Amino acid sequence: MGRAFVYVILGGGVAAGYAALEFSKRGILPGELCIISEESVAPYERPALSKGFLLPEEPSRLPAFHTCVGTKEEKLRHKWYKEHGIELVLGTRVKSADVRRNTLTTTTGETISYRFLIIATGARALKLEECGIRDSDAENVCYLRNLADAMRLVDTMQNSAGGNAVVIGGGYIGMECAAALVTNRIKVTMVFPEPHCMAHLFTPKIADFYENYYASKGITFVKGTVLSSFEIGADDLVKAVILKDGARIQTDMVVVGIGIRANTTLFDNQLIIEKGGIKVNGYMQTSHKSVYAVGDVASFPIQLFGGDIRRLEHVDSARKTARHAVASIMAPEKRRDLDYIPFFYSRVFTLSWQFYGENRGQVVHYGNFVSGRFGAYWVKKRRIVGAFLEGGTSEEYEAISTVIRFRSPIEDMAQLEMLGVEFALQI
Ligand code: FAD
Numbered sequence: 001m002g003r004a005f006v007y008v009i010l011g012g013g014v015a016a017g018y019a020a021l022e023f024s025k026r027g028i029l030p031g032e033l034c035i036i037s038e039e040s041v042a043p044y045e046r047p048a049l050s051k052g053f054l055l056p057e058e059p060s061r062l063p064a065f066h067t068c069v070g071t072k073e074e075k076l077r078h079k080w081y082k083e084h085g086i087e088l089v090l091g092t093r094v095k096s097a098d099v100r101r102n103t104l105t106t107t108t109g110e111t112i113s114y115r116f117l118i119i120a121t122g123a124r125a126l127k128l129e130e131c132g133i134r135d136s137d138a139e140n141v142c143y144l145r146n147l148a149d150a151m152r153l154v155d156t157m158q159n160s161a162g163g164n165a166v167v168i169g170g171g172y173i174g175m176e177c178a179a180a181l182v183t184n185r186i187k188v189t190m191v192f193p194e195p196h197c198m199a200h201l202f203t204p205k206i207a208d209f210y211e212n213y214y215a216s217k218g219i220t221f222v223k224g225t226v227l228s229s230f231e232i233g234a235d236d237l238v239k240a241v242i243l244k245d246g247a248r249i250q251t252d253m254v255v256v257g258i259g260i261r262a263n264t265t266l267f268d269n270q271l272i273i274e275k276g277g278i279k280v281n282g283y284m285q286t287s288h289k290s291v292y293a294v295g296d297v298a299s300f301p302i303q304l305f306g307g308d309i310r311r312l313e314h315v316d317s318a319r320k321t322a323r324h325a326v327a328s329i330m331a332p333e334k335r336r337d338l339d340y341i342p343f344f345y346s347r348v349f350t351l352s353w354q355f356y357g358e359n360r361g362q363v364v365h366y367g368n369f370v371s372g373r374f375g376a377y378w379v380k381k382r383r384i385v386g387a388f389l390e391g392g393t394s395e396e397y398e399a400i401s402t403v404i405r406f407r408s409p410i411e412d413m414a415q416l417e418m419l420g421v422e423f424a425l426q427i
Helices: 014-026 046-050 078-083 147-159 172-183 204-216 315-330 394-405 413-419 421-425
Strands: 002-010 033-036 087-089 094-098 103-106 111-119 123-125 164-168 187-192 220-223 227-232 238-243 248-250 253-256 260-262 277-279 291-293 298-302 308-311 343-348 351-357 362-368 373-380 383-390
Touching: 002 014, 002 103, 014 033, 014 111, 014 315, 033 111, 046 147, 046 172, 078 087, 111 315, 147 172, 147 253, 164 172, 164 248, 172 187, 172 204, 172 253, 172 343, 204 220, 204 373, 204 383, 238 253, 291 315, 315 343, 351 394, 362 413, 373 413, 383 394, 394 421, 413 421
Parallel strands: 002 033, 002 111, 033 087, 111 291, 164 187, 164 253, 187 220, 277 298
Antiparallel strands: 094 103, 103 111, 123 260, 227 238, 238 248, 298 308, 343 351, 351 383, 362 373, 373 383
């Protein structure tokens, strides 16, 4: 038993939603496109799960954050796919793929074939078991990758109201969840091995600002150590976390944000894998010509970094790579290499920052680190390659992204520090 489509998108997350909109804008016929997703809802803006979704009052719920509201475009509800003749195969996991035969097989035993496949399987949360920690399946241990995780986190927060939480991991999931927990009146301790939060991106000076801000909200940081085990109570719930340095922290719940792994397994021996993702060219095309990969699962060349292959885990990259793959498939005569500027953002409490480019080279900080209007540039070979800004206006964010697009040359570092965001606004 099987069905055949011209285009199949495997995965129903952010990239799938943006690819579907692009397909419809470029004109497809009813019955040509199918999206297969393990999740039971139409594609949605995943970042909402650690932000509006966790608010104690008037939390955001679907359908409010279906794609493509993140870029202020049409909100694609279930009915939109139906009206456009796009088959949404939801709640269905693909268990195997045969790239040479152009087929996918689902866990229900159905075979779906395609002329073009877009792999948009995203990533999964890394589990504590994979780091040798037992009992992370206890009911009060939460991860956050999909809607089901988010609903479980909300329930666990409600059961822990007025209590304590330990957040494992100092990346953006840990930081955003810690902020949400405090807003839900739960006292938070954050535990991570690095010397400061957001270690992959922040400089110590930038991290210091956010850590002080978090401390002012009552959040405690335990840095430079890791979780060693859980203490489990008679009710099978985690009662305390034990750290490698021997410390014991009593808790009512745990949130784990220790990184992700791209969902490449279906294609591991069929397509080229690089930097933990499926390797694609500038058209988002894999080593097999009818198969494309986009979003978190794709490792793609970044022109700004001299064509270096990178795998990004950011929503903007998911949206743009998805659109680019569709354009490459549907207008092959006009196709061109993607020229993507890496962009990442986060919002916590009333703070909000954006980052463009890469954080390599010499750093120049500027602005006021007390009032919260500050930023940084990263300079390599006398050119600005990275720009960070907290509390900027849309005009300022646009300006720093332009600086990165042109890799603005810089002669005088002291002047750059003095001008700060003004430097970008003058470009
Ligand atoms: P996903 O959105 O993860 O979608 C993958 C889909 O594929 C899922 O629906 C999954 O169920 C499905 N799937 C996987 N395998 C199979 C299979 N075998 N069969 C069927 N279906 C399958 N980025 C930012 O830039 N800023 C932020 O503030 C930010 N906040 C975030 C907050 C949270 C809580 C999370 C989890 C992520 C956040 N991100 C953020 C990252 C951003 O959401 C991702 O980069 C983006 O979702 C990637 O899109 P994607 O379509 O590649 O993957």
